[in-house]
Amino acid sequence: MTSLSGTKERSVSSRSRKYGVPDTSPTKSASFFPDTWYRKPYEDNTRSGTRPAPEGAGSMPSSTGTPSPGSGISSPGSFSGSPGTISPGIGTESPGSLGGSPGFGTGSPASGSGSSPGSERGIWCENCNARLTELKRQALKLLIPGPYSTKDPSFSLLLHDKLQVPNSSRRAWNERDSRCDVCATHLTQLKQEAVRMVLTLDQWDLSPPSSPSALIGRHGPPGPMGASGAPGGPGSREWIPPFLPSSSSSSAAAAISLLSSQSPTPSPSQTPTPSPSHGLSNSGHGSPSVGPTSSCAPSNPQPQGLGHRQGSKPSSLGLGGGVDRRVGSPSLGKSVAQQQPVTGVSSPGNNSGAVLSTAALQAHQHLTRTNGGVTLYPYQISQMISEDSREGLTEAAQNRYNTNSPSHTNSPSHTAAVTAAAPTTTSAAASFFARAAQKLNLASKKKKQKTTAVTAPVTSSSPSCDPPLFPTNFSSALLMAPPPAPPCLLRAANKIKDTPGLGKVKVMVRVCPVSQSEAAESSSFLKVDPRKKQITIIDPSANQTQSAASQKKVAANQVPPKMFTFDAAFPPDASQAEVCAGTVAEVIQSVVNGADGCVFCFGHSKLGKSYTMIGRDDSLQTLGIIPCAISWLFKLINERKEKTGARFSVRVSAVEVWGKEENLKDLLSEVATGSLQDGQSPGVYLFEDPICGMQLQNQSELRAPTPEKAAWFLDAAIAARHSSQRPNTTEEEHRNSHMLFTLHIYQYRMEKTGKGGMSGGRSRLHLLDLGSCDVKVLGGVGGEEVEVEEEEREVGKEEKTLRPARPLCAFLCPPSAM
Numbered sequence: 095m096t097s098l099s100g101t102k103e104r105s106v107s108s109r110s111r112k113y114g115v116p117d118t119s120p121t122k123s124a125s126f127f128p129d130t131w132y133r134k135p136y137e138d139n140t141r142s143g144t145r146p147a148p149e150g151a152g153s154m155p156s157s158t159g160t161p162s163p164g165s166g167i168s169s170p171g172s173f174s175g176s177p178g179t180i181s182p183g184i185g186t187e188s189p190g191s192l193g194g195s196p197g198f199g200t201g202s203p204a205s206g207s208g209s210s211p212g213s214e215r216g217i218w219c220e221n222c223n224a225r226l227t228e229l230k231r232q233a234l235k236l237l238i239p240g241p242y243s244t245k246d247p248s249f250s251l252l253l254h255d256k257l258q259v260p261n262s263s264r265r266a267w268n269e270r271d272s273r274c275d276v277c278a279t280h281l282t283q284l285k286q287e288a289v290r291m292v293l294t295l296d297q298w299d300l301s302p303p304s305s306p307s308a309l310i311g312r313h314g315p316p317g318p319m320g321a322s323g324a325p326g327g328p329g330s331r332e333w334i335p336p337f338l339p340s341s342s343s344s345s346a347a348a349a350i351s352l353l354s355s356q357s358p359t360p361s362p363s364q365t366p367t368p369s370p371s372h373g374l375s376n377s378g379h380g381s382p383s384v385g386p387t388s389s390c391a392p393s394n395p396q397p398q399g400l401g402h403r404q405g406s407k408p409s410s411l412g413l414g415g416g417v418d419r420r421v422g423s424p425s426l427g428k429s430v431a432q433q434q435p436v437t438g439v440s441s442p443g444n445n446s447g448a449v450l451s452t453a454a455l456q457a458h459q460h461l462t463r464t465n466g467g468v469t470l471y472p473y474q475i476s477q478m479i480s481e482d483s484r485e486g487l488t489e490a491a492q493n494r495y496n497t498n499s500p501s502h503t504n505s506p507s508h509t510a511a512v513t514a515a516a517p518t519t520t521s522a523a524a525s526f527f528a529r530a531a532q533k534l535n536l537a538s539k540k541k542k543q544k545t546t547a548v549t550a551p552v553t554s555s556s557p558s559c560d561p562p563l564f565p566t567n568f569s570s571a572l573l574m575a576p577p578p579a580p581p582c583l584l585r586a587a588n589k590i591k592d593t594p595g596l597g598k599v600k601v602m603v604r605v606c607p608v609s610q611s612e613a614a615e616s617s618s619f620l621k622v623d624p625r626k627k628q629i630t631i632i633d634p635s636a637n638q639t640q641s642a643a644s645q646k647k648v649a650a651n652q653v654p655p656k657m658f659t660f661d662a663a664f665p666p667d668a669s670q671a672e673v674c675a676g677t678v679a680e681v682i683q684s685v686v687n688g689a690d691g692c693v694f695c696f697g698h699s700k701l702g703k704s705y706t707m708i709g710r711d712d713s714l715q716t717l718g719i720i721p722c723a724i725s726w727l728f729k730l731i732n733e734r735k736e737k738t739g740a741r742f743s744v745r746v747s748a749v750e751v752w753g754k755e756e757n758l759k760d761l762l763s764e765v766a767t768g769s770l771q772d773g774q775s776p777g778v779y780l781f782e783d784p785i786c787g788m789q790l791q792n793q794s795e796l797r798a799p800t801p802e803k804a805a806w807f808l809d810a811a812i813a814a815r816h817s818s819q820r821p822n823t824t825e826e827e828h829r830n831s832h833m834l835f836t837l838h839i840y841q842y843r844m845e846k847t848g849k850g851g852m853s854g855g856r857s858r859l860h861l862l863d864l865g866s867c868d869v870k871v872l873g874g875v876g877g878e879e880v881e882v883e884e885e886e887r888e889v890g891k892e893e894k895t896l897r898p899a900r901p902l903c904a905f906l907c908p909p910s911a912m
């Protein structure tokens with residue numbers, strides 16, 4: 095399956111292949127934070143100080159160059175460590191034991207040693223070791239009410255989301271960059287290590303799980319936004335906060351015109367071969383999972399322990415047995431033995447209430463032990479599982495969740511038993527499990543499909559190599575190494591009222607790179623001056639060596655050079671980072687301030703429109719505008735949340751316009767409904783609003799609580815594109831495919847009246863990956879507020895003479911009309 099045809103197919107498939115052998119070498123992960131990020135704009139600014147948007151793109155000092163080896167990205171090797179080597183020091187005060195015991199093997203696959211980078215003293219500083227200790231504790235707490243399936247992308251995502259650097263470990267911690275001031279280790283790296291540790295533990299638990307808690311949260315109460323009603327279903331459209339009246343009338347947009355200084359078909363050499371060193375985890379393709387590579391583990395590392403755990407209650411907690419055994423304490427062994435009879439109760443027909451109470455008790459015991467004497471009570475455990483945390487799961491993901499999740503449903507009676515048993519218990523833990531059971535019951539009634547999914551989970555518990563969910567994996571890319579936000583974006587976090595570019599259309603130009611051999615030729619007629627934001631087109635005949643007579647003749651007819659000025663001009667060697675920062679940062683600011691925004695590319699076929707908008711997921715340097723926009727939008731939102739207390743909710747929709755008939759396809763309908771059928775949504779249609787003009791109606795709008803989740807929807811949308819789903823897509827079909835990817839931002843603020851009311855609004859960021867089909871140009875890009883310089887209009891004309899101009903369908907613009 096490919097996401098895009100032609101050369102894109104190549105890149106996608108090569109990426110998929112590469113993901114089969116993820117590179118976890120710490121040094122490789124350095125490539126995610128290269129020194130060159132923003133270097134160019136920075137240099138340009140240094141030279142001129144006049145370059146616009148990339149202006150602040152100068153530096154991301156802490157994010158460059160010094161990735162901690164601790165960032166070891168999940169790999170099969172991560173799970174290769176023998177359990178016997180796992181440090182027994184979970185929760186002890188020794189940072190070393192937590193900072194990366196060999197057993198938690200995050201080492202490079204090459205070495206196969208499974209040594210954790212974090213365990214190398216001097217690589218992570220003491221502060222980070224302490225932080226890691228805390229994060230691992232948090233991760234363990236989250237795991238306790240499991241069992242969860244490590245194969246489910248949502249679980250590692252959930253863990254990753256939940257982990258926070260505790261206040262007690264904020265020494266030498268740079269809040270802004272989420273990095274350690276001492277060793278520059280990024281929060282993501284620490285989280286990864288912690289997540290990996292618990293996933294490794296979870297992998298060892300092969301016992302038939304009995305806790306229903308894995309299903310908790312599917313139908314939880316309203317989230318913090320308090321507006322979702324039943325927020326569980328991302329496809330739900332139940333909560334639509336009031337619109338900001340201004341938002342529909344205000345918009346900011348950026349259009350990037352793609353120019354080529356060569357023939358439209360790029361030579362193969364132009365397409366950079368994705369480096370195998372991207373280091374992204376193989377885990378959960380198309381999912382943000384860190385650790386699911388564990389599913390590829392050949393077998394349980396210690397089969398002899400299996401029987402022991404299978405029958406043991408601690409196993410049902412997702413880690414008890416394994417950890418107990420690893421801890422190796424006789425008393426713990428005794429503890430496990432003591433639980434044996436109770437575990438037997440977990441079989442169908444037995445007293446599940448007792449089982450659950452025992453489970454909670456063991457969770458408590460385990461935490462008491464592993465937290466170095468710190469007692470955690472069951473209610474604290476249950477609090478750790480915020481129902482809201484899984485609110486954003488799609489139905490499909492939930493189904494997978496169920497499928498991969500333990501087979502408490504192997505016996506239908508189990509659910510009933512749990513439900514019935516719950517009232518007999520009075521502890522907080524019991525009510526926690528009872529609630530989970532109720533939800534399980536509800537869920538099974540609600541969705542027949544879910545029931546089907548849960549009835550066949552036994553097979554899923556056996557180790558298997560899941561095929562990648564989607565051909566792209568931007569979700570993991572953002573999870574592993576989010577693109578550093580341009581400083582200009584974060585500076586704007588303080589300027590709430592500042593809505594740059596509001597109501598304006600910015601036109602930028604990116605010149606497609608050419609091969610070495612063609613570089614000289616192209617530079618003879620096309621010059622790009624990024625500093626002045628100008629391109630100059632020179633009559634090629636002026637440069638040809640001719641006889642004196644013909645030179646005179648030519649000079650008479652020669653067309654003088656034409657110069658065009660843009661809001662930004664990106665030369666052929668401009669990096670993705672430069673282009674992304676230069677185009678989208680400002681629009682994101684506007685969107686977070688309540689205006690609509692839109693970014694799209696147009697140009698000839700194979701000039702790099704999709705490369706610019708989507709890019710590739712194989713390294714930080716190749717991420718396109720959409721993944722960067724997702725990451726930065728959330729970054730800005732988080733900053734804004736902290737500063738103003740405003741509440742945000744982000745939803746995603748994606749629609750494809752395909753074919754000559756311009757059919758509409760809801761690209762997220764599959765993940766919204768969990769249906770594996772053709773994603774042709776019956777619902778999405780165009781509606782002509784008398785005031786706002788043409789509107790897309792009824793597309794799935796799915797909640798994305800994290801950037802990884804939004805990126806996961808991007809992966810799903812790309813995979814669902816007409817051109818991706820059919821292996822033999824013709825070039826024409828491919829060119830006739832346009833993707834409208836929209837991030838809907840809902841925000842609530844406390845009203846200043848002091849009456850405790852909330853005011854809300856919605857803004858949208860439309861990110862369009864247009865094909866290059868010949869579409870009749872029905873309109874320009876914008877309404878009355880469009881400010882396009884005369885010269886820029888001229889470049890459009892000029893383009894037509896150089897190559898067919900193929901812009902966009904009219905209903906795409908203005909953005910507020912969508």
Ligand SMILES: Nc1ncnc2c1ncn2[C@@H]1O[C@H](COP(=O)(O)OP(=O)(O)OP(=O)(O)O)[C@@H](O)[C@H]1O
Pocket residue numbers: 101102105360364365366606607697698699700701702703704705706828829864865866
């Ligand atoms: N700036 C660039 N750097 C590296 N590779 C590039 C760049 N621009 C384009 N490419 C490569 O050129 C090829 C064509 O790019 P892409 O598919 O994005 O073009 P397109 O304009 O979207 O084509 P179409 O109109 O057919 O959809 C891809 O393999 C892409 O990776």
